[in-house]
Amino acid sequence: MVNMGTNLGGLAMRSPVATASGTFGYGHEYRDIVDYSKLGAVTAKGVRMEAWPGNAMMRHAEVPGGLVNAIGLQGMGVKHFLERDMFMYSMVKDAPPVIVNVWGGTEDEYAQVAETISAAGKPQIGAIEMNVSCPNVKAGGHTFGQDPKVLFSVVSKVRAATKLPLIVKLAPNVPAIAPYVQACEDAGADALSLINTIPAMVIDIEKRVPVLGNRTGGLSGRCVHPAAVKVVYDAHRVTKLPILAMGGIYEAKDAIEFMLAGASAVAIGTATFSAPDTAAKVYDGIVEYCERHGFGSVGELTGALCES
Amino acid sequence: MKYNEQAKVLENREFASGYRYLTVEAPKQAAEMQPGQFVHIRVPTLEQSALRRPFSVFDAADGKVTVLYKSVGRGTTALSKVQVGETVEIQGPLGRGFPAKCDGVALLVGGGFGVAPLHFLAKRLPKSILFVGGRTKDDLLALDRFEALGVETKVATNDGSAGYKGFVVGPLDETINELRAKGEKFELFTCGPDGLLKAVTERALALKVPGWISVDRHMICGMGACFACIQKTVRGNSRCCIEGPVFKAEELVW
Ligand SMILES: Cc1cc2nc3c(=O)[nH]c(=O)nc-3n(C[C@H](O)[C@H](O)[C@H](O)COP(=O)(O)OP(=O)(O)OC[C@H]3O[C@@H](n4cnc5c(N)ncnc54)[C@H](O)[C@@H]3O)c2cc1C
Numbered sequence: 001m002v003n004m005g006t007n008l009g010g011l012a013m014r015s016p017v018a019t020a021s022g023t024f025g026y027g028h029e030y031r032d033i034v035d036y037s038k039l040g041a042v043t044a045k046g047v048r049m050e051a052w053p054g055n056a057m058m059r060h061a062e063v064p065g066g067l068v069n070a071i072g073l074q075g076m077g078v079k080h081f082l083e084r085d086m087f088m089y090s091m092v093k094d095a096p097p098v099i100v101n102v103w104g105g106t107e108d109e110y111a112q113v114a115e116t117i118s119a120a121g122k123p124q125i126g127a128i129e130m131n132v133s134c135p136n137v138k139a140g141g142h143t144f145g146q147d148p149k150v151l152f153s154v155v156s157k158v159r160a161a162t163k164l165p166l167i168v169k170l171a172p173n174v175p176a177i178a179p180y181v182q183a184c185e186d187a188g189a190d191a192l193s194l195i196n197t198i199p200a201m202v203i204d205i206e207k208r209v210p211v212l213g214n215r216t217g218g219l220s221g222r223c224v225h226p227a228a229v230k231v232v233y234d235a236h237r238v239t240k241l242p243i244l245a246m247g248g249i250y251e252a253k254d255a256i257e258f259m260l261a262g263a264s265a266v267a268i269g270t271a272t273f274s275a276p277d278t279a280a281k282v283y284d285g286i287v288e289y290c291e292r293h294g295f296g297s298v299g300e301l302t303g304a305l306c307e308s
Numbered sequence: 309m310k311y312n313e314q315a316k317v318l319e320n321r322e323f324a325s326g327y328r329y330l331t332v333e334a335p336k337q338a339a340e341m342q343p344g345q346f347v348h349i350r351v352p353t354l355e356q357s358a359l360r361r362p363f364s365v366f367d368a369a370d371g372k373v374t375v376l377y378k379s380v381g382r383g384t385t386a387l388s389k390v391q392v393g394e395t396v397e398i399q400g401p402l403g404r405g406f407p408a409k410c411d412g413v414a415l416l417v418g419g420g421f422g423v424a425p426l427h428f429l430a431k432r433l434p435k436s437i438l439f440v441g442g443r444t445k446d447d448l449l450a451l452d453r454f455e456a457l458g459v460e461t462k463v464a465t466n467d468g469s470a471g472y473k474g475f476v477v478g479p480l481d482e483t484i485n486e487l488r489a490k491g492e493k494f495e496l497f498t499c500g501p502d503g504l505l506k507a508v509t510e511r512a513l514a515l516k517v518p519g520w521i522s523v524d525r526h527m528i529c530g531m532g533a534c535f536a537c538i539q540k541t542v543r544g545n546s547r548c549c550i551e552g553p554v555f556k557a558e559e560l561v562w
């Protein structure tokens with residue numbers, strides 16, 4: 001028996017496999033067809049204080065090996081999430097804790113959302129994940145995650161606003177991840193999520209127009225996986241913070257790569273859309289791998305790369 | 309309840325140039341499927357990361373689900389190569405369909421592959437008339453299947469090669485006027501290109517009769533989880549895959 005339990009900065013997970021924000025709704029939409037018993041957490045779609053309409057259509061384009069999306073964080077606001085979506089989630093069988101992905105237009109809004117969620121005291125909510133890296137919505141021309149000083153400031157404010165485990169989700173498109181990791185550590189984050197989508201663009205050459213209503217979007221899926229492994233590896237080398245890794249996981253092998261590179265847990269994103277049983281298969285595959293390699297607990301995989 | 313079934317292909321037959329019927333064995337979905345709902349199909353020969361493709365249900369009975377599809381791009385072309393006996397993964401029943409009853413005569417207005425959900429609907433609404441338009445008579449699909457159900461069909465072609473010469477709203481308006489003159493009740497049901505949907509929406513609102521409009525938007529999840537498939541409605545940006553694809557005429561904002 002492999003011990004599949006893990007701990008992500010205070011969030012106890014019965015399985016190292018979670019779902020990634022924006023790809024699993026608010027946690028309840030897939031309740032009929034996904035086996036939740038093998039999930040350690042689900043991550044809800046980004047929420048802010050008020051309702052937000054999102055971007056114009058088209059909001060996505062299929063590309064070789066992946067997907068470019070520019071949904072633009074449409075949502076009904078935090079109150080609707082806490083009342084309606086968390087109620088729907090209470091009806092999910094074998095439901096794991098929810099990681100709530102939050103965002104805001106200002107630093108204060110980030111803190112306000114986190115505070116509102118904490119104050120609601122919902123037992124199913126296990127952690128907060130700050131999205132400072134969405135390529136589809138910008139505050140002042142850049143995302144909060146593109147400047148370590150701004151990042152430190154916004155994470156500090158959210159830290160002061162909540163006692164829930166605090167995960168910060170970083171962008172992969174920075175010259176080096178270390179200063180951003182350091183800023184999160186200094187500001188009191190409990191864990192990191194890596195990676196968000198990679199800024200991308202698709203052009204309709206016949207019409208000579210951008211395909212996406214937002215013109216640009218974020219790349220996810222199979223094709224981003226090796227790039228994501230590199231970012232996780234780089235981050236793990238400079239921090240003790242546990243890492244929730246995501247980016248192009250379709251099979252157990254992809255998840256195990258992330259763990260060997262330094263992740264404590266993994267999240268399935270784009271793969272769920274075509275294969276909703278991906279998380280369960282990844283879970284089974286990790287168990288099989290641990291048994292085959294003599295690991296008694298999945299935690300032993302974290303950073304277990306053999307390097308000279 | 310929604311299901312994801314590994315469904316054996318029973319039929320994948322070309323019935324008109326570029327158009328096929330795909331019938332699969334999906335007993336759970338077949339039992340619960342309602343007209344206007346759709347299925348999300350994983351095309352087995354596409355790469356692992358390829359998204360699913362959404363299709364309205366043409367028919368669901370006896371443990372089988374049939375879709376009528378047109379080969380338009382790489383997914384539907386790959387789907388056309390799937391052999392009888394192979395397996396496809398199919399998710400459904402998805403979305404909000406048409407109501408299964410109608411006060412008076414059901415006027416079904418279809419364009420292109422939009423006739424697909426109207427066929428399933430016609431099985432439930434015996435008092436229906438199908439209006440279907442196309443550029444030429446080759447674009448008029450599955451008329452035999454509607455006739456087999458005893459549904460009266462009225463066709464329009466732009467080139468006049470069959471039926472009324474012009475757009476399908478021509479014969480539709482004629483029938484509406486006749487029904488109104490006789491004081492008969494009717495409701496409108498439509499699926500097809502946006503231009504057609506708008507024309508039917510306008511008529512439903514102007515005449516104050518129920519209008520049920522099935523909207524086609526590009527989708528990722530088909531489950532209400534990603535917010536890719538937006539149609540503007542009186543509520544704001546609504547998800548076609550869960551709040552639709554069938555909307556009431558008065559809900560839509562064009
Ligand atoms: C609710 C619903 C019901 C539908 N019912 C039918 C039906 O009964 N019969 C039928 O032939 N077609 C139907 N369609 C359209 C069908 O989904 C597309 O023709 C198909 O996805 C095209 O895939 P492709 O790979 O061949 O085309 P490509 O152009 O190569 O596809 C590229 C991407 O765009 C998407 N896409 C392209 N055209 C459409 C479209 N019109 N609608 C949605 N997504 C599209 C594809 O899914 C894919 O993600 C329906 C669509 C929706 C949303």
Ligand SMILES: Cc1cc2nc3c(=O)[nH]c(=O)nc-3n(C[C@H](O)[C@H](O)[C@H](O)COP(=O)(O)O)c2cc1C
Nearest residue numbers: 020021022046069131195196220221247248269270
């Ligand atoms: C349609 C879509 C919506 C997303 N929405 C969010 C979001 O709201 N917040 C967020 O932090 N990340 C969001 N992401 C990013 C994913 O959570 C994930 O980091 C990324 O897609 C990489 O994982 P994947 O390749 O497995 O999808 C979204 C991704 C997709 C494809």
Ligand code: FES
Nearest residue numbers: 528530534535549
């Ligand atoms: S396709 Fe994902 S919400 Fe409709």
